[in-house]
Amino acid sequence: MSAAREEILARIRSALQDVPAGERAGDVTVAREYRTSDDRGADELVELLCERLIDYHAQVRQVAAGEVGRAVAEACRELGLARVVVPPELAADWRPGAGEGPEVVEDRGLSAAELDAIDGAVTGCAAAIAETGTLVLDGQGPSGRRAITLVPDHHICVVSEDQVLGLVPEAIAGTASSVRERGLPVTLISGPSASSDIELERLEGVHGPRHLLVLIAR
Amino acid sequence: MTDAARHPTFPQAARAALADTQLRHNLGHATHTIRAKRAEVVAEVPDWEQLREAGRALKERVLRHIDDYLLELEGAVQAAGGVVHWARDARECNQIVGDIVAAHGANEVVKSKSLTTEETKLNEALDRRGIRAWETDLAQLIIQLGDDTPSHILVPAIHKNRAQIRELFLSKLDDVPSDLSDDPHELAEIARRHLRKLFLNTPVGISGVNFAIAETGTVSVVESEGNGRMCTTLPEVLISVMGIEKIVPTWQDLEVYMQLLPRSSTAERMNPYSSLWTGVTEGDGPREFHLVLIDNGRTDVLADEIGRQALNCIRCSACLNVCPVYERTGGHAYGSTYPGPIGAILTPLLSGLEEAGSLPYASSLCGACYEVCPVKINIPQVLVHLRHKEVKHSTAAGGLRGRLAGEHLAMRAMARVFADRRLYEAAQRSGRLAQWPLVRGGKIERLPGPLSGWSSMRDLPPLPRQSFRDWWRQRT
Numbered sequence: 001m002s003a004a005r006e007e008i009l010a011r012i013r014s015a016l017q018d019v020p021a022g023e024r025a026g027d028v029t030v031a032r033e034y035r036t037s038d039d040r041g042a043d044e045l046v047e048l049l050c051e052r053l054i055d056y057h058a059q060v061r062q063v064a065a066g067e068v069g070r071a072v073a074e075a076c077r078e079l080g081l082a083r084v085v086v087p088p089e090l091a092a093d094w095r096p097g098a099g100e101g102p103e104v105v106e107d108r109g110l111s112a113a114e115l116d117a118i119d120g121a122v123t124g125c126a127a128a129i130a131e132t133g134t135l136v137l138d139g140q141g142p143s144g145r146r147a148i149t150l151v152p153d154h155h156i157c158v159v160s161e162d163q164v165l166g167l168v169p170e171a172i173a174g175t176a177s178s179v180r181e182r183g184l185p186v187t188l189i190s191g192p193s194a195s196s197d198i199e200l201e202r203l204e205g206v207h208g209p210r211h212l213l214v215l216i217a218r
Numbered sequence: 219m220t221d222a223a224r225h226p227t228f229p230q231a232a233r234a235a236l237a238d239t240q241l242r243h244n245l246g247h248a249t250h251t252i253r254a255k256r257a258e259v260v261a262e263v264p265d266w267e268q269l270r271e272a273g274r275a276l277k278e279r280v281l282r283h284i285d286d287y288l289l290e291l292e293g294a295v296q297a298a299g300g301v302v303h304w305a306r307d308a309r310e311c312n313q314i315v316g317d318i319v320a321a322h323g324a325n326e327v328v329k330s331k332s333l334t335t336e337e338t339k340l341n342e343a344l345d346r347r348g349i350r351a352w353e354t355d356l357a358q359l360i361i362q363l364g365d366d367t368p369s370h371i372l373v374p375a376i377h378k379n380r381a382q383i384r385e386l387f388l389s390k391l392d393d394v395p396s397d398l399s400d401d402p403h404e405l406a407e408i409a410r411r412h413l414r415k416l417f418l419n420t421p422v423g424i425s426g427v428n429f430a431i432a433e434t435g436t437v438s439v440v441e442s443e444g445n446g447r448m449c450t451t452l453p454e455v456l457i458s459v460m461g462i463e464k465i466v467p468t469w470q471d472l473e474v475y476m477q478l479l480p481r482s483s484t485a486e487r488m489n490p491y492s493s494l495w496t497g498v499t500e501g502d503g504p505r506e507f508h509l510v511l512i513d514n515g516r517t518d519v520l521a522d523e524i525g526r527q528a529l530n531c532i533r534c535s536a537c538l539n540v541c542p543v544y545e546r547t548g549g550h551a552y553g554s555t556y557p558g559p560i561g562a563i564l565t566p567l568l569s570g571l572e573e574a575g576s577l578p579y580a581s582s583l584c585g586a587c588y589e590v591c592p593v594k595i596n597i598p599q600v601l602v603h604l605r606h607k608e609v610k611h612s613t614a615a616g617g618l619r620g621r622l623a624g625e626h627l628a629m630r631a632m633a634r635v636f637a638d639r640r641l642y643e644a645a646q647r648s649g650r651l652a653q654w655p656l657v658r659g660g661k662i663e664r665l666p667g668p669l670s671g672w673s674s675m676r677d678l679p680p681l682p683r684q685s686f687r688d689w690w691r692q693r694t
Binding site: 023031139185 | 244247248251252264265268269271272275276278279280282283284285286287288289298303304305306310354355356357360373374375376379380383402403405406409410413414417418433434435436442443444445447448451452462467469470472473474476477480484486487488489490491492493494495496497499501502503511513517518520521523
């Protein structure tokens with residue numbers, strides 16, 4: 001390999017002369033005494049998730065599991081979305097029904113320019129973290145490709161009640177196999193795009209979707 | 219690296235910053251606001267101290283075995299379809315990145331915020347090859363358009379106010395309506411429109427790296443605006459540049475840092491967007507991924523057993539916001555990519571005390587930085603260690619003159635007196651006699667000669683008539 005690689009590795013080895021030759025990485029103790037599981041019930045977690053999402057200026061609605069498609073259609077009407085993109089794997093009953101809402105475009109590898117001409121995206125997710133108000137998308141199935149939840153101005157994300165986790169470590173553990181086995185991209189979304197770069201005043205939507213609506217299906 | 223003669227020392231640069239009332243006002247507001255919010259969201263977490271300790275210990279594990287981890291990371295990225303490059307220094311890094319961009323025939327690239335590429339001055343290097351690098355973070359765009367330098371790690375343009383930003387956009391960007399107001403929302407809308415065209419049409423993106431996971435080869439960018447997602451998702455070719463210390467061992471370890479970083483940095487429970495990608499994914503995102511691993515002085519930091527912990531840094535900027543020195547001088551006075559307490563140790567460790575010997579003194583050693591650091595870098599300890607090295611270095615470098623310098627001689631004489639009881643007591647006796655012309659109303663308000671600087675802001679209590687030891691001897 002390259003001379004730079006060999007030289008950097010040699011510099012490292014000479015810098016670490018104080019580390020005993022027999023020491024392995026696992027010999028350096030790491031105490032994981034922080035919380036890794038949450039025993040709060042579903043109601044409490046959903047309530048916390050809603051509170052945290054709203055705190056970061058996402059909109060949240062709780063809907064009956066059988067009413068998701070209608071709720072999506074209604075939200076699209078209110079937001080004035082004429083065309084929305086969905087991942088091909090998004091369940092039929094999570095989509096706005098024919099004739100009652102916007103035109104639904106299935107994402108079959110749409111280009112960024114094509115996505116730029118679409119008003120919103122409707123997706124599911126892999127999990128949600130109540131404590132931080134975070135949606136976890138893992139690049140497969142109902143989460144969709146990364147670009148569809150990035151380029152359009154609106155993102156409507158459906159979370160089913162059983163996907164709501166309490167803590168960050170639970171969500172990291174939950175996505176491990178997608179990453180380890182399939183190398184899928186993971187995106188953590190907490191509220192709409194935001195910036196505080198001008199005089200520390202929070203403003204929404206510099207580059208990503210300016211509006212995030214989360215529907216919690218119960 | 220840089221020529222020392224061109225850089226003013228910290229006290230010289232700080233004097234100019236302190237005279238800038240706009241800067242002081244903006245910084246005071248920003249640091250106090252973020253500091254208070256951080257305290258709130260940290261207090262919400264019952265296991266914060268356990269997370270800090272895990273964050274520190276994981277970095278210690280990485281740094282003591284970083285050669286193994288780098289090789290593991292390299293293998294994992296390659297297995298996932300990425301290409302790994304190694305760069306010894308800034309020049310080599312910029313060369314590698316420039317060559318990749320040139321190989322794709324691109325003359326424009328979109329960039330998400332990266333301190334490491336600021337450290338290497340990548341934009342200037344690309345510019346010399348005829349490649350325009352567009353900064354896409356709102357603050358970085360403001361800095362770039364103003365030909366300015368960042369004053370804070372997290373909010374780099376905090377020294378600019380809205381009216382100045384409006385002027386900048388009007389003069390530097392095309393198609394800006396002349397009736398543009400200075401409302402931040404309107405200003406952000408201008409930036410959004412300007413950058414969206416670039417995101418949709420630029421074939422190469424460049425990003426920094428927050429964490430790189432050795433086990434899986436996963437690389438992450440943690441951000442707020444979505445420009446990081448744009449840069450790492452839409453271009454066909456993605457180049458990410460990381461200092462070698464950005465490694466974490468396993469996917470699981472993210473559970474620690476994804477809790478520590480957002481709360482310490484933007485004082486949020488979680489930042490709006492975090493992107494984690496592993497090499498190249500068919501049909502989703504860039505078709506080509508390059509990861510550049512850069513040393514640029516980091517192995518020198520690693521060789522300093524006390525200074526090594528500076529490489530724990532996850533660039534959150536919490537130490538800037540609590541620092542009484544930074545709060546007043548701002549980032550420019552540090553003359554470095556890394557300002558504030560972390561910069562005061564990292565900069566001299568990375569580029570040597572000849573370059574940045576005044577920085578370890580840019581602190582009152584109050585310890586607030588250590589207390590807020592999410593990875594427990596003992597900044598005061600490293601500052602004192604570097605001051606010691608700096609004194610040794612300048613004494614040695616000064617030759618006979620250095621060894622005969624007043625401060626050095628005074629300190630050596632004092633060390634001798636303090637080490638010997640009889641000398642010490644004799645000094646107390648003569649001090650009691652010698653101080654009488656200076657004592658006014660039970661205190662010393664003005665010291666003579668080179669000591670006058672110390673007493674210009676403080677009073678000194680005079681030596682008492684009798685020492686404790688004398689008092690004790692009288693009674694036994």
